[in-house]
Structures are given as structure tokens and as C-alpha cells.
Amino acid sequence: MSDPSFGIHGKILEIDLSAGYVRVRPLDPSLTADYLGGRGLATRLFYEAVDPASDPLGAENVVVLAPSPLIGTSAPTAARGHMVFKSPLTGFLGTSNSGGGWAWSFKATGYDALVVKGRASSPVWIDITPEKVDVLPAGRMWGKDIHALTDELTTGFEPAARPRVLGIGPAGENLVRFAAVANDRNRVYGRCGPGAVWGAKNLKAVRAAGRMKTRVHDKERYQSGYEQAMHLIRQAPVTKRLLREMGTAGLVELINVIGMLPGRNFQDCTHRDEDLEAVSGETIAKTILERAAGCYLCPIGCQRHTRVGGKGEQAEAGEGPEYETVVLMGPVCDIYDLEAITRANYRANELGLDTISFGSTVACAMELAERGLIPPAELAGLELRFGRAAVLERLAVETAFRRGAGALLADGSFRLAERYGRPDLSMSVKRLEIPAYDPRASFTQALGYMTSPSGACHLRGGYAVSLAFFGGWKEIPRFSLLQSPIAIRNMQNHGILQDSLGVCRFTGYAFGSEPWSRMLAGATGLDFSVARLEEISNRVAALERLFNLEAGAGKLDDALPPRFAETPIIVAGEERAVSVEIQERMRRDYYEVRGWDAEGRPRPDLLGRLRIAGRRP
Amino acid sequence: MVVKVKFFSAFREVFGTRERDYVIPDGARARALIEAMADQPERRAALLRGSNLHPHLVLLVGGEALSSRGGLEAELRDGDVLAVFPMLGGG
Structure with a gap:
């Protein structure tokens, strides 16, 4: 040691x-x-x-x-x-x-x-x-x-x-x-x-309130990894400049062009260009952005410090919105009003709400209400339908305090939709709401949502857009059934490494495991080769899976809501859905790639190799 | 044939427009379109590094990555729409 x-x-x-x-x-x-x-x-x-x-x-x-x-x-x-x-x-x-x-x-x-x-x-x-x-x-x-x-x-x-x-x-x-x-x-x-x-x-x-320093064991080795990492961060366009200039919402128009930007509780992916421009990263930068900033120790700087409401009494400053917030509180609710989204984002920050789950739950409530499934009396006087920007901020506050219509939303979209007899209208996997990339527009993304240990999450499940469109990773066609399972395993494993190192996903736009291995081995004096890091990721993935199995998860929890199998969208001129058969095939292949059995249970030989002693079979 | 090009982000300033139709010979490949677009030094610098596509670019034809159709050697068709983005990241 x-x-x-x-x-x-x-x-x-x-x-x-x-x-x-x-x-x-x-x-x-x-x-x-x-x-x-x-x-x-x-x-x-x-x-x-x-x-x-x-x-x-x-x-x-x-x-x-x-x-x-x-x-x-x-x-x-x-x-x-x-x-x-x-x-x-x-x-x-x-x-x-x-x-x-x-x-x-x-x-x-x-x-x-x-x-x-x-x-x-x-x-x-x-x-x-x-x-x-x-x-x-x-x-x-x-x-x-x-x-x-x-x-x-x-x-x-x-x-x-x-x-x-x-x-x-x-x-x-x-x-x-x-x-x-x-x-x-x-x-x-x-x-x-x-x-x-x-x-x-x-x-x-x-x-x-800590002040203890972390000393570096092998300065030369650490420094070689550090310098390579910083060089690549300053070279790669995304980390060098673009995230600072545009924020993550710079993606809005691009994700729309590739047919992946969800609308109206994922009923479709069609938007008018001018509507989207009103909530784009470029518009944010030109209208409400006061300054960009980075998290502690971050040279990339995607944070948006913004101000809305001009100089009058209604003016206020805060942080956001970023891409996920824009899309889930915006187009997914058929709302394209940047100020309304931003104010609701401020309330979510102050009161402590996840903006992805909140936006998606509002959209779910809007669909239930439009279908006449929520009796108006239960909405406490709120007129709830798609496109009503005025409800966003009010619902953020009411949800946080479980008041009025917000009381309906506070348990998330799945429990809301279930309460009114339509759990299929919750756009979630494992009851966690789906982020702002429609899974019908990428089999790879669909598989990422299905197999993420936390439910539908682009950060734990894998982020297919960068595979198909951003380079850096080996380019993977987004409808490749053959390549998606391995690609998603690799992305998930790199995510486990980043989360275990305490570093940002966006470093992945500049470099992979090698500089981290040198910084980590240099800092600690321990053996953290790239192969060792990969083994750690596999071990963590297996342990996360074991916990979920013990908590009652099964194969059928690794599935998309029926809408994505039954209702196609048009992607690059073709109808696309993720049928139950496609889900079954990708899930089976993914389990195989992970060393899990047909039911998604890590095989005993894998657990032995990874030195994991599970609690129960 | 006519290919419509839609510009996003900083490319709108570089090209001075949001979209423009380019007329290129029938059966031409993407290289011919890019050459037609690179009609000023600043535009050329935004699109190409040497004789290759600039690595900062994301080019989409009909919603698919141009690179998946062969990059500069991709065959274009009359009525294709090319979208020009800077490489972005996030989520």
C-alpha cells in the first residue's frame, strides 16, 4: 500500500x-x-x-x-x-x-x-x-x-x-x-x-471544510498524463471552445436535424425550425447569457449563468438552462418559450428538482389531461395541455411542495400514469424518465436506455449521439444491431471509469483511458493500467447488476415503453421504431457481451473472475 | 443538380446566410459541393484542412452523417439537403 x-x-x-x-x-x-x-x-x-x-x-x-x-x-x-x-x-x-x-x-x-x-x-x-x-x-x-x-x-x-x-x-x-x-x-x-x-x-x-492536500507519488508519470490530457482538451474543438460558447443546448438544432429531438411526450419528433431556434444554444448565448463558467477545476466551462426579464421587477438571474432542461421542459411539453423554461429551471435549482424527470412528468400529465384521463377537478384549477408555457414555473413550485396539481406530479411520471390507468404513457425505463434523445432514432441509444443500471439515463447508459455523429469514438452507424451491444458496453464502461475517477463526461470528447491511467498510477503509485481500469469497469457493472437483480429487477425491466415499439417516427426519410423483437435481440447480445446469462444474471465464472462475492444466487 | 445547404451556428456568419442552393454537376460527389462552397478563403478555412474535411465539422445529409456515406466521396442526389454544424457535444 x-x-x-x-x-x-x-x-x-x-x-x-x-x-x-x-x-x-x-x-x-x-x-x-x-x-x-x-x-x-x-x-x-x-x-x-x-x-x-x-x-x-x-x-x-x-x-x-x-x-x-x-x-x-x-x-x-x-x-x-x-x-x-x-x-x-x-x-x-x-x-x-x-x-x-x-x-x-x-x-x-x-x-x-x-x-x-x-x-x-x-x-x-x-x-x-x-x-x-x-x-x-x-x-x-x-x-x-x-x-x-x-x-x-x-x-x-x-x-x-x-x-x-x-x-x-x-x-x-x-x-x-x-x-x-x-x-x-x-x-x-x-x-x-x-x-x-x-x-x-x-x-x-x-x-x-477540508484543506488536506493530495500528494502525487510519481510526479513525472502523473505529469506526462496530465500534460497529454490538457493538450488534447485544448485541441479538441468541443472542449477547447464550443461548449463554452454554446453550452450543451448548442445541440438542440443538430439533434433535430438527425430526427432525434422528442416532442409532445415523445409522440413525435417534428418541430418547426423557427420554434427550435428560439430555444437553441445560440439564442441562449445571444439573449440571456451573462457568462459561461466551469465547475470547480474544469477548463471546459459549459455552465450558463443567465438573466431573464430585462431590467424591471420581473428580472432575475440564475443558472441554466442546459440541453436536457431545454428539451424536456420545452419541446417535450410542446413549449418553445425560453424565458418560461429558464424561470422554471431557476425554481428547480432552488427547490431541488431533477429537470429531466420534472419536464417529462409535466409532459405525461399534459398528455393524460388532453386525453381526458385526469378529471379537471383533480388539477386544482390548472388548465393543463401541451404548449402552455405559463404552467411550467407554477408546477415546479407546486411539485416541490406537493401542492395543487404539483401533488400529482411529485411521484414521477410512472406513478402518475399508473394512477390514471395508463402506465404506458410514462416515457421511462425502470421508472426513470428518458432524457432528450428519442430512442427510435438510434438503436444504440435505445439499448443504452434499456441497460443503464439506473433506468433511462444517457450518462449511465451510454450516449449514442457521439458514436454516430461526433467522432472521437469509432464511428458506429446508429441502426447497427451488430455493433450496438459492444459499443454501448464500451461507452458504459468508459462512463464507469470517469465516474469512478470523479471526472467529467466531456473529457471523453478529447481523450480516452490512457492519460487517466498515467495520472492515476502516477498520483497513487498503484497499478492502474488501462487493462486494469477496464477490469474495474466490468466489475462495477456486474455489481450494479447484482444489486438490481436482488432488488427485484428482471429482463423485462430492460425494455422501452410500448410507444417506442408501436409508434414509428420518421428518421432520415424512413419509418423507425424499436420493435419488441429488436429489443429482445439487442438485450440478448448485450447480456452475452457482458458475460451475463439469458436472464441477465452475471454468470458465476464472471463473478469468480472479477472476485465478486454476491450475497445470494 | 441542386443541393440545398443549411448553415447553423457560426457558419451562418461565415456564409452570410442561413441556407443556400448550390448547383453542381449531375452525379457529382460531396467534394464538388464542398469546393463550390469554399469560394472564399475564410469559407475554405472553415470547411477544409488541406484536402480533407475540417475535423471541427459535422456534416449531415438528409439527417445522416456524411461520413457514413463516404465523406468527400459520397454521391449526392438532386434535392439532397446538407446541414453544416460545428462539432458539438453535451447532453
Whole structure:
């Protein structure tokens, strides 16, 4: 084992909110070797600690947060944290990643992971410094939005000593099943509803104020990886310039041209060019953008700091919208009003809502209402139909507080659609709402959504657009049944690596595993060859799968909603759907590529090779 | 034959328009269209690096990547629509 200060402290901080204990236990060095950090380590620690049958909103759920061995070095974007929990939205693995400085500050307090168990009897917050850990009453903070909470816990410090706050807003307190946990005000662990898990634990915030440095073991080796990485980031057009200029919403028009931009709760993918231009990244840059910025330690800079409403009383500033938010709150609701989307985005940031699940759930409600399936009396006077931009901001607030029509939305689109007898109208996989790329426009993307361990997510499942259109990766035709399973496995594995390193997906537009291997091996002095990193990704994927199987998932949970099989869209002049047979074939081939059996269970020989001891067969 | 070209993002400024029809010989390949488009030094620099397509470009014909149809050697048809984007990323 290397010197603990070389990227690894060797300590896990465990807090049981029911029993009221705080303890520090050693991190088994083999866990670092086998699971790295971030997503890998958090998944392993979660798997050990949780009963897969536990109620996600019960005391028995466990939340694990982990930075990575690279965090604290100068590695580009290496400040991201990863959170694992059982999702109250899906009932399966909750796994969510965020930029922002909290993971860096937490690592610098001297721990490699935070494990939170139990449930406090009244609201609490946790204060972590290198010297001590306190669990403190949070009664007067309960009810505060994320910005006010952050202000309260960070005022009175010198800028250099300012702690970082990770916390929930009213949506988490009110157990909204797609509530987020945020740090640095607007950086969120958004997907799968971690905010509701915190709310159920009566946990309002975790403040971290670390200063411990991460030393580099082999400076020459680290530096060779670092310099190559920075060189490639400055060379690649996307990371050098375009994300800063256009933000992620720069994609809106391109995704439309390739026929992949969903509209009206995924009923079609047709939009008028001028409508889309009104919500494009270019329009955002020309009209509401005040400045672009990067997350902590990020040279890429896709953040949008914006202002709407001119100079009058209605003026306000905030952050966003990015691509997913634009499309899910916009065209998916048949809304092309940038100001309305932006204001609703501001409310989601403050109150703590995942904008993807929120937008999709609004669209689902609009479709149910237009079909006459929701009795008007249950909408609390709200006129809900596609295209009504005025409802967005109001619904964001009402959802966070479970008030009015928002009370219907707060459990997500699947439970909403199920309540009115049409679960097929929820555009979700494993009850997690589908992001802003229509799966009918790419078999590869469809398979990514089907097999993502967290449900439909482009970040955990794989992002096919960059395979078919952006280069960098080996170019894969988007309707290739033959190549999609391997391509998606490879992308998912690279995503596991990035999440376990605590780095941003967008570094993938500039370089792959090799520079990371050198930075990581150089920083820690441990063997992290590219082959070793690939093995770690396979191990994490298998363990995530095991948890989902134990939590009750089966093959049929790896499937798209019926709409994508039954209702074709036109893509590049051809009718496209993802039939049940195509899904079956891709799923079978993907399982095979992963070393899983026909039911999607990792085979015993694979588990043996990866040294995973599952709990049950 | 006539091929319609739609420009997006910064290419609208480089080409001074949102879309334009180009007339190229029947049966011509994409190279002929790109040469016709590269009628000024700034436009040439935006489209080509040496004799190859600029790596910053995403070119789509009828919603499919031009590269999947053979890049500069792709055969074009009358009425094709070419969309010109900078390489973007995100999601």
C-alpha cells in the first residue's frame, strides 16, 4: 500500500443517524485496487451495507458518497463526486454524479467515502472538518431553499476557508421522488431522487471544510498524463471552445436535424425550425447569457449563468438552462418559450428538482389531461395541455411542495400514469424518465436506455449521439444491431471509469483511458493500467447488476415503453421504431457481451473472475 | 443538380446566410459541393484542412452523417439537403 496521502486516506466516515454514532473505519486497500473510488467504491460500500429489499424512503436505506483518488490533484475536472443509494423513483440502484466543489472539500477533510445510515428523529445537518464531525440540529434550516441554505452555512468564512455545502431543498424534504441534492448552489446530483432519500433521513445538509492536500507519488508519470490530457482538451474543438460558447443546448438544432429531438411526450419528433431556434444554444448565448463558467477545476466551462426579464421587477438571474432542461421542459411539453423554461429551471435549482424527470412528468400529465384521463377537478384549477408555457414555473413550485396539481406530479411520471390507468404513457425505463434523445432514432441509444443500471439515463447508459455523429469514438452507424451491444458496453464502461475517477463526461470528447491511467498510477503509485481500469469497469457493472437483480429487477425491466415499439417516427426519410423483437435481440447480445446469462444474471465464472462475492444466487 | 445547404451556428456568419442552393454537376460527389462552397478563403478555412474535411465539422445529409456515406466521396442526389454544424457535444 502506498503512503495514505498519495490519493488515498484509507478512511471511511460512517454516520448512523438512528443510533447517533459517528465512526471512522479503515478502507480495505483491496477495495481501492478493485473499485477505484467515486462510483465504483460507492457502489461497493453501498452493496455491503444495504438490504436490497429495503424501503428507499425508510431508515434502512443507505447513502454513500465518494470522491476519488485523483481528487485533490490538478487533474482536469477531477472534483466530481458520486452518490449511490436505493432510488425511491425506480426501486433499483440510485446512482448519480455531480460537479461542484463539495467532493473536493470532503476529500480534503481526510476521508475516502461517506456512508450515511438510519434516520434522524428530527432534522439534522452534518459538519465535517479535518478535526471533527458533528451532527447538529437543522430545525431552523428545514424549509429553506438550496440557495438560502448554502448562504446560511457559508457566511462568516474567509473566501479561502469557505466550506462547501451539499444539501436538499423543499422538494427533498417533501419526499418528491425525483428530488435532487445540490452543491455549489446549482450543481446537482439530479437523477433517481437522492433528495427524497435525504429528506426521509431528516438530513438537510452536509458541510465539508477540508484543506488536506493530495500528494502525487510519481510526479513525472502523473505529469506526462496530465500534460497529454490538457493538450488534447485544448485541441479538441468541443472542449477547447464550443461548449463554452454554446453550452450543451448548442445541440438542440443538430439533434433535430438527425430526427432525434422528442416532442409532445415523445409522440413525435417534428418541430418547426423557427420554434427550435428560439430555444437553441445560440439564442441562449445571444439573449440571456451573462457568462459561461466551469465547475470547480474544469477548463471546459459549459455552465450558463443567465438573466431573464430585462431590467424591471420581473428580472432575475440564475443558472441554466442546459440541453436536457431545454428539451424536456420545452419541446417535450410542446413549449418553445425560453424565458418560461429558464424561470422554471431557476425554481428547480432552488427547490431541488431533477429537470429531466420534472419536464417529462409535466409532459405525461399534459398528455393524460388532453386525453381526458385526469378529471379537471383533480388539477386544482390548472388548465393543463401541451404548449402552455405559463404552467411550467407554477408546477415546479407546486411539485416541490406537493401542492395543487404539483401533488400529482411529485411521484414521477410512472406513478402518475399508473394512477390514471395508463402506465404506458410514462416515457421511462425502470421508472426513470428518458432524457432528450428519442430512442427510435438510434438503436444504440435505445439499448443504452434499456441497460443503464439506473433506468433511462444517457450518462449511465451510454450516449449514442457521439458514436454516430461526433467522432472521437469509432464511428458506429446508429441502426447497427451488430455493433450496438459492444459499443454501448464500451461507452458504459468508459462512463464507469470517469465516474469512478470523479471526472467529467466531456473529457471523453478529447481523450480516452490512457492519460487517466498515467495520472492515476502516477498520483497513487498503484497499478492502474488501462487493462486494469477496464477490469474495474466490468466489475462495477456486474455489481450494479447484482444489486438490481436482488432488488427485484428482471429482463423485462430492460425494455422501452410500448410507444417506442408501436409508434414509428420518421428518421432520415424512413419509418423507425424499436420493435419488441429488436429489443429482445439487442438485450440478448448485450447480456452475452457482458458475460451475463439469458436472464441477465452475471454468470458465476464472471463473478469468480472479477472476485465478486454476491450475497445470494 | 441542386443541393440545398443549411448553415447553423457560426457558419451562418461565415456564409452570410442561413441556407443556400448550390448547383453542381449531375452525379457529382460531396467534394464538388464542398469546393463550390469554399469560394472564399475564410469559407475554405472553415470547411477544409488541406484536402480533407475540417475535423471541427459535422456534416449531415438528409439527417445522416456524411461520413457514413463516404465523406468527400459520397454521391449526392438532386434535392439532397446538407446541414453544416460545428462539432458539438453535451447532453
